[in-house]
Amino acid sequence: VPDHQKTLEQLKSEWEDCEKCELGVRRKQEGGAFVFGEGQPGGIMFIGEGPGRVEEEFGRPFIGDSGDLLRNAVMKLGLSHYYITNIVSCRSCSQAYDSEGQPRFRKNKRTGLNVPIIKDEPPSPLFIAACLPRLYEEVYLVDPVLIVALGGEAAKTLSTERMGGITAERGNTRPMDIPGVFHTAKLTPKKRVWRRKQKGEYVTPTEENRVSYLMLPTFHPAYVLRRFADRSPGNPLEMYLKDMKLAAEIYDRYMLEAFGTHPAERNLSYEDVMEDSNATV
Ligand code: URA
Numbered sequence: 001v002p003d004h005q006k007t008l009e010q011l012k013s014e015w016e017d018c019e020k021c022e023l024g025v026r027r028k029q030e031g032g033a034f035v036f037g038e039g040q041p042g043g044i045m046f047i048g049e050g051p052g053r054v055e056e057e058f059g060r061p062f063i064g065d066s067g068d069l070l071r072n073a074v075m076k077l078g079l080s081h082y083y084i085t086n087i088v089s090c091r092s093c094s095q096a097y098d099s100e101g102q103p104r105f106r107k108n109k110r111t112g113l114n115v116p117i118i119k120d121e122p123p124s125p126l127f128i129a130a131c132l133p134r135l136y137e138e139v140y141l142v143d144p145v146l147i148v149a150l151g152g153e154a155a156k157t158l159s160t161e162r163m164g165g166i167t168a169e170r171g172n173t174r175p176m177d178i179p180g181v182f183h184t185a186k187l188t189p190k191k192r193v194w195r196r197k198q199k200g201e202y203v204t205p206t207e208e209n210r211v212s213y214l215m216l217p218t219f220h221p222a223y224v225l226r227r228f229a230d231r232s233p234g235n236p237l238e239m240y241l242k243d244m245k246l247a248a249e250i251y252d253r254y255m256l257e258a259f260g261t262h263p264a265e266r267n268l269s270y271e272d273v274m275e276d277s278n279a280t281v
Helices: 007-015 022-030 053-058 065-076 125-142 152-158 220-224 236-259 272-274
Strands: 044-048 082-086 094-095 106-107 115-117 118-120 147-148 173-184 196-199 201-203 207-218
Touching: 007 125, 022 053, 044 065, 044 125, 044 236, 065 220, 065 236, 065 272, 082 125, 094 272, 106 152, 125 173, 147 152, 147 236, 152 207, 207 236, 220 236
Parallel strands: 044 082, 044 147, 147 207
Antiparallel strands: 094 118, 106 115, 173 207, 196 201
16 A cells, blocks of 8 residues: 555554564563554644653553643633643663662552562663654645644754754744655756666656644643743743643634634643642642
8 A cells, every 4th residue: 555545553563573673672661552543633742852651651652640630721722622642652771770770669558568669761762763764654644734743852853954952842843754655757867857867777767755844842741740830930831821822822823714714712821830739840
């Protein structure tokens, strides 16, 4: 099946046994889940860094604490047309060691057994590179109006242009190009012809078609949670909520221009998010 006719389910089944990098090998050894995206294509696409412990256990993106903050904001904004995925589909983590180089353990409250402490870590460029073809195809099939990159790592990976730090770059849309499925015939640079002779055979040079999307970088919800108590002007939660609102506005503008759909009333304030939050401020 040519990939422009592929479905997201097919893409998932092509990748769910992947062992292209160490993350996949570890996932298989530990019996963890491959975490593919979920949601509705064609709306806002949220892209995080990679699954954590809870996501790996249940095989769904953003269902732990960071997921609560993301899904809460999306719900309070009244968005139903969205899709959530990650840069890498397998959990990136390693065993924690103490200063003497000994493995660290914690006591499981339920069983009383000592279990190794595993800490999440950002996926290395090698792991990201191995997963990028899956991500690009997922973006192509979801074909979103807007991509929201959650955190600096996701934004840097997705941005076509060079990016500075997330604090400076968040809140500003930028282009993101991905490879398309078609190839476009290219004029040869010297003679300006479509075909040229190569080793006695005629060849038609082509170039890969690129598809351009709009990307909005914002803070990762996990970072926002770590700074949840911060109430200084321009604090991470305030900026994160502002970016979420902007994403909804961009989506609404597109729906109005393309389909004449009038936007719903969308409110998102501290109070909205705090209402459901257990976090102490
Ligand atoms: N953090 C991420 O970046 N992705 C998830 O799916 C969960 C937490």
